[in-house]
Amino acid sequence: MAMNPNSKVIIVGAGVFGLSTALRLSKRGYRNIHIFDRQPYHNNGYSFLQGADAASADENKILRASYADRIQYQNLAFEAMAEWQKWNEKLAATAPEDLPPGLSPETVLWHQSGYLRLSDHHGLEESERETQENFPPEIKHTQYRVTDEQRRADAKKDGIPASKIDPFGRLDRGLPMDGILDMTAGFLLASRACSFALHLCQNAGVLVSLGPERALESLVQDETKVTGIKTADGTRHSADLVIVACGGWTPSILPQVEDLLETTSGSVLSLQLPNDRQDLWDKYSPELFPVWDWNMGGGYVPYQNVGGIYGFPRTPEGVIKIAFRGAKWTNYSREGSTGQPLSYPKTDAKKVPREAMRVTRAFCAENMPDLLALDLEYERLCWYTDSVNNSFLIDYVPGTEGLMVASGGSGHGFKFLPVLGEHVVDVIERKDTEYTRLFQWRDVPEGKRNGLEEGPEGWRRLDKQKMAGKGQWKATSKL
Known part of the structure; x- marks a missing residue:
């Protein structure tokens, strides 16, 4: 089905891929966006020492555009740097009482240290x-x-x-x-950047459900179509589109990606x-x-x-x-x-x-x-x-209507938090761009596959x- 601003979108995962997607959906005018995650990020501030265990929950991440011959990632990284600078400025201009715990106007998310x-x-x-x-x-x-x-x-x-x-x-x-x-x-500053992004999502009207009781228990689906999710508390949540953006947990949730992601x-x-x-x-x-x-x-x-x-x-x-x-x-x-x-x-x-x-x-x-x-x-x-080729996997899951995957960060995805969602939304709207083609579903290559060929x-x-x-x-x- 064609997506429109009234379509209901459920995003499973409040890490970089999920947060960025929600922000850009909101910016494009979508009004019915819901993020679910089993981790109580609203309480632990994405801090590892407070119990957060996702890849996005970290002290810091590198922001660089050094990508050898992968020009599309290089250009996207330079674009991200400009957006991170805007986030620095936006954070500095926000009143302390309007920020979540762990953030203040003095917090600098992006440090150009070299x-x-x-x-x-x-x-x-x-x-x-x-x-x-x-x-x-x-x-x-x-x-x-x-x-x-x-x-x-x-x-x-x-x-x-x-x-x-x-x-x-x-x-x-x-x-x-x-x-x-x-x-x-x-x-x-990774954990604090995620906290700020979650804050921006909520300010934009994105519904956020966090904690063990809101964890994904299963997809609601028949043989060819996903119509929502069921959470650990037994509640069913309907959706026109479900996006699985669960980082290292993605292959265990979506069997279809087992050959493409590890x-x-x-x-x-x-x-x-x-x-x-x-x-x-x-x-x-x-x-x-x-x-x-x-x-x-x-x-x-x-x-x-x-x-x-x-x-x-x-x-x-x-x-x-x-x-x-x-x-x-x-x-x-x-x-x-x-x-x-x-x-x-x-x-x-x-x-x-x-x-x-x-x-x-x-x-x-x-x-x-x-x-x-x-x-x-x-x-x-x-x-x-x-992923098998170190490139992100962002696409509709073949043969299953209403289901997308946004994963395969391959250790270099965090830097794109402010900009990646723009291209995820292009995928949602089935636009043909250089990035939707870069991230699309792919065949498993022969021979070397970014280490995945080693297997068990x-x-x-x-x-x-x-x-x-x-x-x-x-x-x-x-x-």
């Missing part, structure tokens, strides 16, 4: 060379190659602290390194800077320290070298996050529609794989040894969905890993 992309050898990674070739000419001056003496001098002239070019002192120590400091990029996780370590260590607060501040990554271009070899790791400046509260994505862990603990094992989020894990701890500790020992003297605040597995036999299975926790973080601890 993003330092490094490898442990001379020469740029292929993906970085493609990024530099495809960035618009008018921003080339914002790209500083760290091994280029002239560009380091240009950075100094442009007022960029030397600590952002070489935060780990590798040049002074004669250690191998090459890469680009990209000053168009930076980070987002639930995987990265490993996150969080440290709290002591209040009496002003030296560390200064050193790791966004004004002096960039977002960074190390050997993210495929240089990581399991159980051997150090790579696939990234980190952030401190948050306003003094939290430093370091994450490992060299290996994306799977948890084949459920059975799929065909009887084959299905990866499912394991949100109760109290530790991370020892390999993630090894890589993170080894990097810090060489580059940030002061952090190894601190206690970990927490370690966690951050569950999301990988792969080495990344969580039950094949030895685990490590807080007690194995410090330099004096044994792994």
